[in-house]
Amino acid sequence: MAEPRKVSFKINGAVREGTTEPRKLLVDFIRDDLGLTGTHIGCEHGICGACTILFNGEAARSCLMLAVQADGAEITTVEGLAAPDGTLHPLQQAFWEHHALQCGFCTPGMLMAACDLLRVNPSPTEEEIRTGLSAVLCRCTGYQGIVDAVKAAADRMRSSN
Amino acid sequence: MAATQKWVGQPLKRTEDPRLLVGDGVFIADQLFPNLHHAAILRSPHAHARIRSIDASAALRLPGVVGIVTGQDAAKMTRPFAVGVRAPVKYYCMAVDKVRFVGEPVAVVVATNRYLAEDALDLIQVDYEPLSAVVDPERALAADAPLLHEEVGSNLACHRHIVYGDPDAAFADAEVVISERFVFPKYGSTPIETYGVVASFDRTSDVLTIHANFMGPFILHPITARALNLPENKLRLVVPPDIGGSFGIKTGIFPYMSLVGLAAMKTGVTVKWIEDRREHLLASSSGTDRIAYRELAARRDGTILAMRTRWYDNVGGYIRTPEPGCSFRPIGNWFGAYRFQHLEADANVVMTNKSLTGPNRGYACGHLYFEIERMVDLLAEKIGMDPAEVRRRNFIQPGEFPYRTPSGGLYDSGDYPAAFEKALELADYAGLRRSQEQARADGRLFGVGLAVAVDPSVSNMGYITVALDPEIRGRPGYLPKSGALEAATVKVDPLGRIIGVLGSAPQGQGHRTVVAQIIADELGIAPDDITIVDEMDTFTRVWGISSGTYSSRFGSVGTSAAALAARRLRDKLVRFASYLMEVPPESVVWSEGGAHHANNGQVLTLKDLAGRAHWDVESIPPGMEAGLEATAVFAFPEAKAPDLQDRVNSSNTYGFIAEVMAVEIDPDTAAIKILKYVTVHDAGEIINPAIVEGQIYGGALHGLGGALYEELAYDEQGQALAGSFMDYLVPTAHEAVKIDIAHVVSPSPFTTLGAKGLGESSSMTVPAVLANAVTDALKPLGVHIRELPITPSRLWHLMESARSKR
Amino acid sequence: MKPPPFEYHDPKTVDETLAILGRYGGEARLLAGGQSLMALLNFRLASPAALVDLNPVPELSYIREEGGQLRxxxxxxxxxxxxxxxxASRLPLMIEATRMVGHLPTRTRGTIGGSIAHADPAAEYPALVTALDGEMVLRSASGTRVVKPADFFKGFFTTAIAPGEMLVEVRIPVTPAHSGWAFEEFSRRHGDFAIVEIVTMLTVDNGRCTRARVAASGVGGAPVRLRPVEEILERDGVGERAIGEASARAAELVDPTSDLHASADYRRHLTRVLTRRALTRAALQVRGNN
Known part of the structure; x- marks a missing residue:
């Protein structure tokens, strides 16, 4: 068995450290070692996108990374999306207003992917939103509410900038 | 009715959402437990094999492993699950002497973490004697087919031949007879959250507590308890606060509740098992694949006289409750939306070397309407009539409700012609036909499809006993099964705030929001002043064997219970207030959250009354029970046991769906482009339109997945071909289509608020409407869709073979 | 679905990486972006003695133009x-191809080297380097060699990378003047590996097709360069008739297999359809560019 290694990274603004076997998946470390269970596991092979986080600001699958690879990185999970005072992020607010979630299981991954999408393309067309969100699977909503929400959030974020 | 409907009917934002949006949802995998250990399951790589021996000694020696469970333990410590058929199928929670499908559990390792548990799996040696396998349900009935269950003697789990009316005479009189063979595929809704079970056994009380993302029906609680040799009141089943989707699929978790429960009892530690995606695709649950033969008798004027149908439902390696529901769940609506009176049905439920099946959104109705609606289109083609006109000529008419179908269904309300015409109008059906003419003139493949469905909700538990011969059900001493109920409690806290308690197990349907809307109207208060608790716990909630969140139940039965409980509480509040006001109850009116004296303007608010009742019990009138709470159990009066002619009202409310779809097919690649999709629903009174539309969008995409993308495919040897999301293709936002939705409202006379269920919605119509649209587009080639999913490769082959014949 | 145990190494240089690889004698695997290998580990379809993580090796991350190539x-x-x-300015076709590689969140980590070394028969980058006559630079303790696509892709998930050797650079010629291009793929869903994909780059000078590049993938174990198709275009130009002939020839040249998603016949047919579409689009573009 490989020696446990130290890992330390910034997550949602706070530095967290731990010791882990090298094979431990980043998503397991985030959920089990750090207790941040908002990031979900849906397939463990990079297709469903439920585990999507922002890794150094960019959306990535946390089931396809080892925890040790996050050493020194900056990570944002769904728990870090709202403002410190609890004000929802425009995407969260728009998801709420547009009935963009039902069971809520894919929602964290969907939000993180949408964050990245709007960062690289602040005014996406509906087609671009659908293409961008095809990175995350949802089985409840038929995606319509999600697409509407991302569009609304994009409008709001642009007008507030 | 509530005095005023201020909140019911509004698209309120959901109270469930903020928690879920910030990552504070509590799903089964998120819950913490003391002394927690983790299970991994060794699964059969063979479709069919005898287990000669299992050597787990090396695995047991691996540091961190605390115990291993094999089929020998299951044989010793558990019993086979009760099955809904007479065939003596021995279905244990894991393979005992044989494996009968790829993915069947063979051993369970319990270790200090999941990584180690999986390492240990690699060290278990199983000696298999491979046997030949069969996956085709017709082939499985051949005399020389491999036999799965020696004690059953054949692969037929259940056979029923049922006749309503006089189909032979109708066929003899028919001017037109059509016959067709259909193949409906095996697919499942693959919720993004997989199964999860946490079990712990308390040796001092002998109580096994199981936490599982199980959503009912709770008849599976006693079935699980008996399999574990536990009295029902020693099995505590707790559902986590959040479930990440189910769509019927999580009904199939109960064998794992038993398996993980067994592991906890054997090892003495708390055992957690979270199914991974590979396990889910190989061995959780899916819809039933079916081969069906259907005949239709009609007159040249388009009047349908009768149908005959024979099907082979493939339930996989073992028939698992609630199968053979796929054969019988829609028995009351076997006639669809049409008035014909004669039907012959020959149901064959077959076991093959595939994974096990069960409810999947639209349970059995996707199959039913794919067949019926294809047949109606075939009739239209044969007699040269517009398919819309054929449907018009056969609809049950608005004046006929409540309408009793020949198979015993009691359609509560509806206006099928109105909903259908609304769909045609919204889609501009005439315009689509004109576009089609133009497209065809240009050599393009443009098609328009129609489909309608009677959408059943709230299963009557009695339907499943149709699997038994009436001769058995007629014997003295036979205990009939029937019913559909749900309970709710509404209580007032000492300061006048309201708590509603439900026994449901939602997976995203927004029960808390909807019930708060209902109670708010009944009590004249705001939804924000109401807290709803919907965490199911069999030790603390009021429940029955039909309880659970499945078969689109909540919209009618759950809401009825909640409204009734609120009304009961309101009545008590009025009586209490009238006593305090020293006037007769008739002179007190409840509104705006308080009791108002009809004449003198005196008001006692909810807070006033709560204060008196809680802090001054002496103020409660003689004869009135103390405590400000009311529980209602709502049970449908028409949910009766099947009669000896196999007639049963299999569901309790029946909505209606009418759809129009236009497609264009790329003649080169056979890719299907959906140009227009209109769906009109009649679900009675709508409580929250946003939630209703969400259900329709989601249901439609499940139908689209099954019709175009998703298939749990197997090769001839029973190897599963779709073991990952690389091969099992779930539609993404990119594949989802725009939908035009409209509603017609025919309130149900049988529910408290007039609402019907609609959770399964268009999942049951999209396969039909799409198949009809594609067939219509390919009319110039003469291609007929008989089999799903319509993959580009399959469709291209159909088109090529049609082209080569021309 | 958790990875099996392995030793983990995070070298900082290529030399260090090669030294570690040498120690394990073929029992170690290089971990690039992890978008395929991590999934294989989670499925326990791979169980190497060691993972050598290339992510901390900064010298392996760059894009530069040199010798008429993007490196x-x-x-x-x-x-x-x-x-x-x-x-975007030197090889826009590659942007088009890249947008079809998985999804944005998988492209965050996914690397060009990882995709090429994994050699999925339907992946985009192997098809691209095959069509455009790129080069793979392999290094080992004994030196560096440059391998052409035809010699590099050996079949399903198999390449010419020897034990102890690693892919360090991928080279693709920049777009020649007077060129048009297209990347046509047919997949069942967005972001999936293609059922069939066709990559083409056409250079047309004074009305003559001076250089045609066409490759197909998804039609066998490795992407194939369709040289006889290119010859038709270089001989007969990029008019409708030549494109028709070239497309028909493309379908004859490939040797696809059947799987869950498509039959061999359908793949062969798609090869023809997509070749025609790709060539037509590229020809249209080159006319616009000229």
């Missing part, structure tokens, strides 16, 4: 390529 360090992220102004 990509093996660890250059697909996302970097997608948003690279240099690639």
């Amino acid at each position: 990509f360090g093996a660890m250059t992220r697909q996302r970097q390529i997608e948003f690279s102004p240099l690639v």
